[in-house]
Amino acid sequence: MKFLLDFLFRALQLFTEPYFLLFLAAVMIYLLRRKNIRKNLRTGITISVILITIFIGNGFLGKITSGYLQKEYINSAEMKVTGAQNPVIVVLGGGVVDIENTEKLHTMSYSRLVTAYQLYHEFRKNNQPCTILISGKGRGHISEAELFSENFKKMGVPAADIIKEDKSMNTYTNAKYSNEILKRMPPSNIYLVTSGFHMKRSVALFQTFGLKPVPQVSDFIDTEITLFPNSYNAAFTFVMLKEILGIGQVKLYNLLGINK
Template sequence: MLIVGIGNGFLGKITAQYLQKAYTGTANPNITSPSIIVVLGGGITDFNTIEQPHITSYSRLVAACRLYHKIRENKQPCTILVSGKGNSHKTSEAELFRKALIGMGIPDSDIIKEDSSENTYQNAKYSSVMLRKQMPSQVYLVTSGFHLKRALLLFETFGIKPVPYPSDYIDTKITVFPNSYNCAFTSFMLKELIGIVQVHFYTTMGLNKSEK
């Protein structure tokens, strides 16, 4: 029954609502202060020695660029913090993001890199240290909608309460017969559910240490 529930989209539909519904109205913030946009990476694809941000990363780059220009249009200073080392031994994910953002018209002087983190926990841990040094009035967190709930929990663990800014949403389709589309996207979301439980467990056990 579990396999059928995953393959026909039913479980994915419920999980998508739980993970993303709270953030469906947060893509139009009221901008009134200096800001830092934190963009979380989605991995690196190294195909035939050509390194590129993973396909899930491009919506995050576009969303960060859109938010940056919205903040600047409101005549407020803005910096983009790109976070992630990625799975490459050659170029960090943060560096690939930096180059992509420059190509999208973001000044290099408005980009800072956190290129040591290898997972969301480390994204939050290392970025929080840099954010406290920058002392922004507002912090925005850009990542995929299904990833936001866990990412926000981890940033709050390290004393940062960012405004969520979802770059994309995923959902499944209810079908009579199981299909690979539903299986793939449901697996992404189930991984997030497990991660959220893990965050709460570690916090309860005192293993998620804030570094204020």
Template sequence: MSTVLFSISKLATLILFPLPLILLLLLIAGGKLKRWKEKFSIWIPVVILWIFSTSTVSQKLVQSLEIYYPPVTLDRVPKADVILVLGGMVSTLSKHDEPVELYNTAERLTETVRLYRAQKAPKILFSGGSGNLFYQEVPESEPAGRFLRQMGIPDSSLILESKSRNTSENVAYTLELLRERGWKSVILVTSSFHMKRSVEIFQGKGIQLIPYPTDFRAQKAVLTLDNFFPSTFCLENSTISIKEWIGILVYKIRHS
């Protein structure tokens, strides 16, 4: 009986969660329209959104980025002058100062702590201001620095860069700090899906870069409801993957 109830609860999410529910309602509404042109004007965008919200497609997209930088074990990471972690894992909009609110990219910070404790570098450079178009009061480096201190990282080992708003500015501002201090070797910590673009922007800047990807989203190829039905998690993976490929393309065009 418990198996039956479990199955029912899982299937119920297909009609109770907002994303699949709205898409199903739109498909039904489109079917009630009289003209085929009107039907397809509803069905086509709904089907496209449905497809990108399944793991079948979102996994292909995210793996197309993660394949470039597979996981690296700590023992294979050489020592460097500094650990550079790119922002994008800490909320600057949380109503509460404590505890520090981390996104699902939190491994960027937690793996940075592991690298530091393994004595891979004596310094941590966090790069991240505010990527919010309208709210610039709190840079991401502020709560990130607070979190790192709570994890036992001393102030003497922390450098916080608070002006950058995107990946290009991450690189520009951190390069200034690296050159000021004469640091030549950098362990770069960011999400695996973001590593390809980050490395390409850093290339040719006279820095020995040691990529240390985190936050892997590739999943085992097993049968789940997400293979066929839309979920917000899969839609998020598709969205960030498309964003990264657009960013890579734009960078190549601008520097070709």
């Protein structure tokens, strides 16, 4: 059953890809034309596609999805470090880019790196031991965990305070493999660092494994309502739509008991 549901959600994800939607619209118009469907219907479909494109590109849909994904975490950047027991900062990888055969952290990864370090620094400033657990393999030759670790060390974090989880390839395995490590550690307060649009799904998946992380958002994205559609609005809207679909998948799998 899980295999079929995985396939279904993979197929649904195509509808959050702009090129697929344009391709689908073109195919529909072509088929309707070949079947001699009346011109009014073809015109209606064409106008609908244009209106949807405008709605996405103008930022209206992005504003709605941005609020749903990020609103509850706006104040999570206020770091609360008092009273934490054996704090562990779990930071999720945000991607790696390859420039001239040199692998570097993606821009989004740097915001997570800085937020995790700021939190770590607050704990250490209060003379409280703290561990940073970096989760992410990525698709490069060097893991996200390794690249994060190198940067943390340059910022002054001792190697003894860093744990690398370098097997996970997605948010589900971030939670799964992080949980396996955390279970071997003393009871801890867990602080989860990731981007705002990604936090709701991340928290849901960590909770699936019985963890109760404190959200620490590293960055936010939003769209701007504009008169004319633009690629900036469209790109971020599709990113957030894909995230909402992922949240639906987590909730359904949890309801069916097939997420572990």
